Structure formats: structure tokens, C-alpha cells
Amino acid sequence: MQYILFIVTVTMVISLCISNVAVSAAMTVNPQVLQEIESHLTEVQTALDNKYIEGAKRHLDIAMELLSQLTNKTADLESSPGMADNTTNIR
Secondary structure, eight states: OHHHHHHHHHHHHHHHHHHTSBHHHHTTSOHHHHHHHHHHHHHHHHHHHTTOHHHHHHHHHHHHHHHHHHHHHHHHHHHSTTTGGGOOBOO
């Protein structure tokens, strides 16, 4: 039950981060970064399946750091001159 709650929580956090990214900023995101985040989340799931909590925490920390960097990058892009008028939020 804790595993399911954990996965739902992680999914919600990722969804919230992605849904607040402007279209013009999202188009500048390197797809490899998103693949890397997805890969680490898959590793979290695998580690939890194997009851390897430390490994799950490590991969989750990396995924969260990548998401944080992505959020900061898109915030910087949105605050750049000329970007504010050309953004549409994804919902």
C-alpha cells in the first residue's frame, strides 16, 4: 500500500511540474532530459519492487534534482525578454 501511495505521489509531483511549463519553454527542453527523468523513475519502481529503499531514494533524488533544474530552466526562459508574450500554459 505504501508503494502505491509513493508512486501516486511521485506521479502527481511530475504532473504538476509539467503542467505549469509554458509551451514555448517546453519546446526548448531537451528530450534526453525527460528520458533521463523517466529512466530514474523506472529505477525507483524497480528498486521498490525489490525492497531496495536506499536505491529507490537515490534514484528519486536524482529525478527530483533533474525536475528542479528543468523547472528553473523554463522559469528563466519565461522571464526572458520577449518570452512573456509568447507563452501558453499547458493544462
